[in-house]
Amino acid sequence: MGPGPSDVNPRVLRSMSTPLVGHLDPSFVEIMDEVQELLRYVFQTDNQWTLPVSGTGSAAMEACIGNLVEPGDSVLLRTEGYWGDRMAEMARRAGGTVVSLPTAANDPVGMAEYERAFAEAEIDVVGICHADTTTGIRQPNVGEMTDVAHDHGAYVIADCVTSLGGVPVHVDDWGVDAAYSAAQKCLSAPPGASPLTISDRGMAKVLDRDEDVRSWYLDLSLLEGYWGDERAYHHTAPITNTYALREALRVAAEEGIEARWDRHARVSERLVEGLADLGLSMNPPEGLALPSLNAVRVPDGVDDGAVIDHLREAYDIEVAAGLGGLSGEIWRIGTMGYSARDKNVAYLLDAMADALAAEGYEQTTATTPA
Ligand SMILES: Cc1ncc(COP(=O)(O)O)c(C=O)c1O
Missing domain, CATH: 3.40.640.10 (Type I PLP-dependent aspartate aminotransferase-like (Major domain))
Structure with missing residues (x-):
């Protein structure tokens, strides 16, 4: 992902x-x-x-x-x-x-x-x-x-x-x-x-x-x-x-191409809601987020690389760090094609909660995506 x-x-x-x-x-x-x-x-x-x-x-x-x-x-x-x-x-x-x-x-x-x-x-x-x-x-x-x-x-x-x-x-x-x-x-x-x-x-x-x-x-x-x-x-x-x-x-x-677009939108929406429940917010301005690539802001005090390593080593999930000016600022989670499935999202959200807890992150109330 x-x-x-x-x-x-x-x-x-x-x-x-x-x-x-x-x-x-x-x-x-x-x-x-x-x-x-x-x-x-x-x-x-x-x-x-x-x-x-x-x-x-x-x-x-x-x-x-x-x-x-x-x-x-x-x-x-x-x-x-x-x-x-x-x-x-x-x-x-x-x-x-x-x-x-x-x-x-x-x-x-x-x-x-x-x-x-x-x-x-x-x-x-x-x-x-x-x-x-x-x-x-x-x-x-x-x-x-x-x-x-x-x-x-x-x-x-x-x-x-x-x-x-x-x-x-x-x-x-x-x-x-x-x-x-x-x-x-x-x-x-x-x-x-x-x-x-x-x-x-x-x-x-x-x-x-x-x-x-x-x-x-x-x-x-x-x-x-x-x-x-x-x-x-x-x-x-x-x-x-x-x-x-x-x-x-x-x-x-x-x-069907329209059904495929709808699936990507629905799966990404579910992911974004789940991330918001963990207190995480999204990088893109409202209404401009890609359903295929979900850019999530790294909360203060959390090491983005440690979370990425934890997801890969404990759960076999790949997510990526930010590039350039966004390095250390975001995670990039793909919901693309065959990866855009509800079960992937459910698994990732559980794994993410665990990875964040391992980093000592204290979940705050859900924030509205910026
Ligand atoms: C928006 C965009 N354009 C171009 C490319 C380059 O594609 P490739 O890495 O397959 O050469 C990428 C790769 O991720 C991309 O995300």
């Missing part, structure tokens, strides 16, 4: 012992078609250019940035955040110039600052983190932000790593030009084949580039040779990861 990888459904684990076939075998091509169709479903898009990128979420991130950002493009990003920083590093390497979006550490991007950034500079590409795995905060208005970007002719990339398959993602309704995710979060598959989707408008920019994409491996115009109609060799697909992703996507489709 950390920030990912989440627990993998046994069905998905079993699919990984399927014998390998070649990456151009007709039976594998059928699996590729199925993966692409199911990815369109979870992304809620009709985008033709929808595929799993070989590699983890950062590879899909770099594919979006490396293809959409051309040398000389200006890229608007929230650079104080962990993921915005990573996007900025990739944008610079792609030859872009980063424009920083000032945002208070524990808030989503505000519309006033966002619109001001467009008034003050010409922006070509915008990166938005929909689900921030470091703070547990959800960016609530991706569609509205996209409209503003489009009014200025800019392209939008959305990081849906910790939302896809667990928190509502509406690629077509939002109108984002590209979105990416990872397999090991709410889809509960092993890391290694990472969902990416790009609109016709986004792909037109990629195909119209003056300069080749700097990464050969992640060049979408080349990958299309394999994942598009041609089905020609580009690189050897991670066959086993593709089996696993297909099975995980089938599990998601059988449950």
Whole structure:
């Protein structure tokens, strides 16, 4: 129950012992078609250019940035955040110039600052983190932000790593030009084949580039040779990861994407209520908490690392510490995919009470989440 990888459904684990076939075998091509169709479903898009990128979420991130950002493009990003920083590093390497979006550490991007950034500079590409795995905060208005970007002719990339398959993602309704995710979060598959989707408008920019994409491996115009109609060799697909992703996507489709979003919301709500009963409060502002990643404030006088160790050693439960400025301030508890289950929450809450008691924590009356 950390920030990912989440627990993998046994069905998905079993699919990984399927014998390998070649990456151009007709039976594998059928699996590729199925993966692409199911990815369109979870992304809620009709985008033709929808595929799993070989590699983890950062590879899909770099594919979006490396293809959409051309040398000389200006890229608007929230650079104080962990993921915005990573996007900025990739944008610079792609030859872009980063424009920083000032945002208070524990808030989503505000519309006033966002619109001001467009008034003050010409922006070509915008990166938005929909689900921030470091703070547990959800960016609530991706569609509205996209409209503003489009009014200025800019392209939008959305990081849906910790939302896809667990928190509502509406690629077509939002109108984002590209979105990416990872397999090991709410889809509960092993890391290694990472969902990416790009609109016709986004792909037109990629195909119209003056300069080749700097990464050969992640060049979408080349990958299309394999994942598009041609089905020609580009690189050897991670066959086993593709089996696993297909099975995980089938599990998601059988449950139904809306039912899956509801389950994540319900399980997280139950966890937050139980934590409040222990006197613990949440990190995100009211109404902006991610149901997939629950960021809980560490109470005064409690050693966050000791609690993490206790949960792991005595209960086999993994939760994570805060990163960067939130180090020592929060715990990050994942309720993602197969891990988002009531029985996990009940077990964790009992274990948490024990771990806190071992730390000498005295439970106060329940506090309202900040
Ligand atoms: C929001 C977000 N973006 C990108 C990534 C990078 O994904 P990966 O670690 O799979 O490369 C992560 C990983 O946790 C993430 O949480």
